[in-house]
Amino acid sequence: MKTSHFRKTAIGLLLALTVACSSEKQEDDLLRVLHYENNEIMLFYPDDIGSLTIAGGTAPYSVRCESGILKVDTEPWPDEWPHTFHYETLGTGEAHILISDASGQTLILNVKIKYRERNVEIKEHHASVNGDLLTLAAQKELKEKALASIPVEVGGGYKFIFTEREAGIVYMYKEKIGAAYTEGSFTVSPGEESRLFHLRFDDTVHTYVEYRQPLSRATLSPLVVVAFYEDLTEKFKPEYPEAESVYSFQYFY
Numbered sequence: 001m002k003t004s005h006f007r008k009t010a011i012g013l014l015l016a017l018t019v020a021c022s023s024e025k026q027e028d029d030l031l032r033v034l035h036y037e038n039n040e041i042m043l044f045y046p047d048d049i050g051s052l053t054i055a056g057g058t059a060p061y062s063v064r065c066e067s068g069i070l071k072v073d074t075e076p077w078p079d080e081w082p083h084t085f086h087y088e089t090l091g092t093g094e095a096h097i098l099i100s101d102a103s104g105q106t107l108i109l110n111v112k113i114k115y116r117e118r119n120v121e122i123k124e125h126h127a128s129v130n131g132d133l134l135t136l137a138a139q140k141e142l143k144e145k146a147l148a149s150i151p152v153e154v155g156g157g158y159k160f161i162f163t164e165r166e167a168g169i170v171y172m173y174k175e176k177i178g179a180a181y182t183e184g185s186f187t188v189s190p191g192e193e194s195r196l197f198h199l200r201f202d203d204t205v206h207t208y209v210e211y212r213q214p215l216s217r218a219t220l221s222p223l224v225v226v227a228f229y230e231d232l233t234e235k236f237k238p239e240y241p242e243a244e245s246v247y248s249f250q251y252f253y
Contacts, residue, residue, distance in 0.1 A: 031057035031105040039109050044116045045069070046165050048089040051077075052109070057101030059083065067095035069113055089113050115168070120228075121157040121177050124251040125150055133242035142240050146232055146248045151206065157252065160186060160197075170199055197228065206230060211249065226253035 033039070034053045043050075052072075054061050061083060065072040069091035076084055097109040127146035129139050152158070152174050159171040159181075166188040171181040184201035194210035208228035214221040232246040240246075 029056055031099065031101050031107050033099070033107075033109055036109070039107055041109060041111050043070075043087075043089050043111060043113045045089040045092050045113050046116075046162070048113070049086070051084045051086045052097070054083045054085070054099060057105045058103040060102055062100045063097065064099075065095060065097045069093050070095040070097075070111060072097055116162040118160040118162070119157065119177070120160070120252045122152055122154055122250045122252055124249075125154060126227075126249040126251065128245070128247045128249070129243065130245045131240070131243040134240065138240060138242070142236060142243060142246060145236065146246050149230075149232060149235075150248050150250060151204075152250070158199075172199070172201065194225070208250075213253075224253065227251040 032055055033041075034055050036052075052063075054063075059082075061076075063072055063074055063085050065087075069089065070087060071090055072087045073085050076082055077086060092113050092115055095111040095113065097111060098106065099109060100106040125147055127143045129142045129146065131139070134142070152172060155176050156173045157177050158173070159177075160168060161170070162168040168186060170184050170186040172184060173179055173181045182201055184199055186200070187198045189196045189198065191209055194212055197208040197210070199206045199208065208230055210225045211227040211229045212223040213226045215224050228250045230248050232248055233243065236243055236246050
């Protein structure tokens with residue numbers, strides 16, 4: 001009886017192992033693109049350059065994309081993983097990549113391409129005023145005016161839509177992100193230490209500088225962008241000639 005029971009158990013385990021191995025082998029044989037689920041991929045424009053690595057099936061592979069918004073190499077790069085094909089976005093919209101292998105398997109990779117976006121929600125306002133000859137009353141008054149010059153309230157913010165590499169459309173949410181907004185344009189230029197964002201709304205122009213601080217107090221903590229600041233010195237200089245510097249800060253980190 002014990003021997004019979006042992007044989008049945010052994011046979012059951014052997015069958016289970018055979019099924020598992022067969023299932024794993026079938027999955028490995030399936031033509032697929034690594035790191036993407038459901039054959040869908042989201043890319044961005046402009047300047048989204050990357051690669052697709054094909055696995056399963058039977059090499060060699062054929063890759064084809066007939067689209068004006070997406071360029072895909074038809075041959076893998078020889079110096080990299082042998083089944084890696086590079087791509088570059090050329091516009092926005094939807095595209096399809098047809099992949100096939102030597103055994104006749106095919107799959108279609110559905111691609112959506114959208115503009116890059118950056119959302120900034122303002123969490124705190126701050127102002128800095130310097131001038132040795134300014135009275136305390138003048139410093140307080142000037143700081144209040146600098147704070148009042150900030151165009152969005154705490155809880156409001158900006159959405160930057162990069163239709164070009166360093167330019168695009170900006171939505172300014174005065175009171176709350178996702179609520180009513182004013183549409184404008186922006187460009188980005190390099191600064192001495194941080195990038196400058198030049199925002200234009202009709203005849204109003206704001207130039208914000210990315211303000212960087214250490215992520216923590218730990219030694220060698222990386223610098224991260226925590227706020228925009230705007231130099232308002234020239235704006236208030238005629239009214240407060242003793243002012244040496246006036247800055248407004250919009251913290252979002």
